[in-house]
Amino acid sequence: MSRRARLAVASFYVLLLGAWEVYGRLAYEPGKLLPPPTTILRTLWEMRDAYLRDAWVTVQEAGLGLLVGVVLGLGIALLVDRFARMGEGIYRLALVLYSVPLIALAPALVSALGIGLRSKVAIAALAAFFPVVVNVTTALRSVDRRVLELGRLLSVGRWRTLRFMRMPYALPALFAALKIAGPAAVIAAMIAEWVGAERGLGLALLYAMFGFQLPNLWAILLLSTLMTGFAFAVFEVLGRVATPWHASAQRGER
Amino acid sequence: MAGTDAIRADAVSKTFTIGKESFQALGEVSLEIPERTFATFIGPSGCGKSTLLRILADVIAPTSGEVSVFGRSAAQAREERDFGFVFQDPVLLPWRSALANVELPMQLNGIDKAERRARALELLDLVGLQGFEKALPAKLSGGMARRVAIARALTLGPRVLFLDEPFNGLDEIRRQNMNAELQRIWLETRTTTVLVTHNVSEAVFLSDRVFVMGRNPGRIMAQLEIDLPRPRTIETMTSPEFVEYDRELTALLRTAYEDAEP
Numbered sequence: 001m002s003r004r005a006r007l008a009v010a011s012f013y014v015l016l017l018g019a020w021e022v023y024g025r026l027a028y029e030p031g032k033l034l035p036p037p038t039t040i041l042r043t044l045w046e047m048r049d050a051y052l053r054d055a056w057v058t059v060q061e062a063g064l065g066l067l068v069g070v071v072l073g074l075g076i077a078l079l080v081d082r083f084a085r086m087g088e089g090i091y092r093l094a095l096v097l098y099s100v101p102l103i104a105l106a107p108a109l110v111s112a113l114g115i116g117l118r119s120k121v122a123i124a125a126l127a128a129f130f131p132v133v134v135n136v137t138t139a140l141r142s143v144d145r146r147v148l149e150l151g152r153l154l155s156v157g158r159w160r161t162l163r164f165m166r167m168p169y170a171l172p173a174l175f176a177a178l179k180i181a182g183p184a185a186v187i188a189a190m191i192a193e194w195v196g197a198e199r200g201l202g203l204a205l206l207y208a209m210f211g212f213q214l215p216n217l218w219a220i221l222l223l224s225t226l227m228t229g230f231a232f233a234v235f236e237v238l239g240r241v242a243t244p245w246h247a248s249a250q251r252g253e254r
Numbered sequence: 255m256a257g258t259d260a261i262r263a264d265a266v267s268k269t270f271t272i273g274k275e276s277f278q279a280l281g282e283v284s285l286e287i288p289e290r291t292f293a294t295f296i297g298p299s300g301c302g303k304s305t306l307l308r309i310l311a312d313v314i315a316p317t318s319g320e321v322s323v324f325g326r327s328a329a330q331a332r333e334e335r336d337f338g339f340v341f342q343d344p345v346l347l348p349w350r351s352a353l354a355n356v357e358l359p360m361q362l363n364g365i366d367k368a369e370r371r372a373r374a375l376e377l378l379d380l381v382g383l384q385g386f387e388k389a390l391p392a393k394l395s396g397g398m399a400r401r402v403a404i405a406r407a408l409t410l411g412p413r414v415l416f417l418d419e420p421f422n423g424l425d426e427i428r429r430q431n432m433n434a435e436l437q438r439i440w441l442e443t444r445t446t447t448v449l450v451t452h453n454v455s456e457a458v459f460l461s462d463r464v465f466v467m468g469r470n471p472g473r474i475m476a477q478l479e480i481d482l483p484r485p486r487t488i489e490t491m492t493s494p495e496f497v498e499y500d501r502e503l504t505a506l507l508r509t510a511y512e513d514a515e516p
Contacts, residue, residue, distance in 0.1 A: 147347075165347065245348045
């Protein structure tokens with residue numbers, strides 16, 4: 001974007017926020033949708049201790065869930081790759097599992113695993129594993145045929161071909177998957193907290209909603225958006241650092 | 255040119271089957287390539303020259319027939335790392351530097367770091383790429399990437415070097431320069447080499463023996479010995495002998511085309 005265009009976009013947002021602020025100050029009553037942005041920020045500041053504690057709980061759940069999900073996803077992708085026929089079955093099973101709406105699955109998992117950390121990790125993992133399976137499986141499948149022929153000519157085994165020649169090709173796809181799975185894990189952890197939890201940002205959201213505390217609701221919304229955005233950005237940056245050779249890491253330069 | 259045969263193919267054929275369709279890429283092809291010879295397959299596209307090369311290198315298996323390399327099966331020879339292979343495109347691993355790409359075959363075969371580094375540097379030097387060791391493939395020109403691919407194919411000291419249209423897509427002058435380089439490398443190593451090309455003057459310039467192939471199905475139609483002194487140079491290319499070989503090979507190749515396109 002040119003500097004001018006950026007300036008135009010920025011002034012548009014400032015204008016929008018300004019209008020929102022004016023509208024909020026004139027027309028807002030408790031329980032209505034649009035409290036003024038300054039009120040939202042003040043609420044966030046006043047509630048910072050409680051909300052940051054809640055957010056930290058959610059981050060832990062999402063982080064662990066992501067870790068479990070990625071390990072699971074990689075495992076499945078490697079199985080699908082290694083055993084073509086059995087892999088097809090596993091792949092379908094994973095698809096079915098992923099297609100079940102989390103909000104429907106969450107109550108079952110919470111009642112099975114309790115309202116503590118374990119159920120949240122399980123649900124976050126379920127949201128995170130599938131993008132990894134799909135992306136890594138596809139990437140491993142689409143490695144240039146001649147690269148495989150090179151492996152054959154060098155008479156290296158399946159494992160070394162995978163490790164030295166195919167896995168690195170799948171790395172950009174893995175990071176693309178993480179950019180989806182990271183935010184998804186945060187959202188899933190919050191959904192899981194809705195169903196039953198002792199702490200967490202999802203639970204705080206629930207309280208704010210039932211209390212018609214719109215400023216609190218907006219404050220939590222802001223905080224959780226920052227969290228998902230951060231989860232995306234982390235993997236964006238890590239991806240660039242880990243695969244500098246890939247086109248996605250080269251901006252305009254060649 | 256006497257001496258043992260490096261490669262013998264005996265009634266090798268290949269039929270590809272895709273779904274219900276099957277297509278005979280190669281009829282029954284037999285040939286001998288003596289040790290330390292530079293041999294070339296030339297022919298119209300679709301004559302199975304690449305297929306034949308890949309069968310000799312045991313990249314793919316023939317439908318029928320047998321290949322022997324220094325008295326063993328092609329599969330055995332491949333497993334004993336007798337082959338170097340250069341693809342149509344360089345097929346370098348994009349995350350590895352030029353040096354690390356050349357080191358790859360040695361690394362995968364458990365050669366220790368110091369030794370493989372020294373050998374890779376030596377080979378990059380041989381192909382004229384000193385100073386580009388650290389460059390990633392994306393930063394290399396087409397000609398440089400092909401040099402890396404040739405260096406990589408030479409790392410394990412192959413007894414046979416296979417080149418599948420390695421200079422495809424280079425302009426004429428770069429191609430001539432690469433041919434001169436390739437001849438220099440060949441004169442230094444004297445590795446038995448099999449080249450696939452559709453360029454007549456490239457075939458004459460590089461080869462001791464040229465196999466002219468025709469199609470439907472792919473087969474060898476003629477064989478031509480090129481008896482020109484080496485090293486051959488850009489000047490050689492304008493000598494009457496060279497021009498005569500060029501003319502003769504072109505005529506043979508024309509027959510191959512006419513045969514295939516009634």
